[in-house]
Amino acid sequence: MTLFSKTSTGPSQRQLKVGEQIRHIISELLTRSDFHSPVLAKAHVCIGEVRMSPDLRHGRAYVTSIMGENMAEATKVLNENEYQIRKVLSKELTMKFLPRIHFVEDESFYEANKINSLLVSNHVAQDIEEKMISPSLTAD
DSSP states (O other): OOTTOOOSSOOOHHHHHHHHHHHHHHHHHHHSSSSOOHHHHHHTEEEEEEEEOTTSSEEEEEEEESSOOOHHHHHHHHHHTHHHHHHHHHHHOOOSSOOEEEEEEOOHHHHHHHHHHHHTSHHHHHHHHHHHHSOOSOOO
16 A cells, blocks of 8 residues: 555545645745745745645645746755754644655646647647538447
8 A cells, every 4th residue: 555545535534624734834834934945935836735644644745836947956955844844833733643744846737738738739729620620420
């Protein structure tokens, strides 16, 4: 069984709630001046989502950059400063166990842009146009 297994039922309400709380706390921490890093300031980092494991002891925070630059450096800085982030989380969260957070790059925006560029390409427009002109003859 993997740490973040894909189950048919999906995450529980508790997992979603804790993930959202952690996302808010980390986002506030990044905007305050207490936790200032030149790499993070330059990259304009945003936490898109935090997914929690079923036992709520581990979390994966998906990080994206508004500028689209320095993502590898930004995630490295965040992972190196996990102790400081957990220290803030311990003051804000009321949980039996403080979750460990691992920061990873959020690829969903890049994937969405790639799909969007494919949809507006000339080949796709040509295929759609052909199907509208001549309906499919393979109807059952």
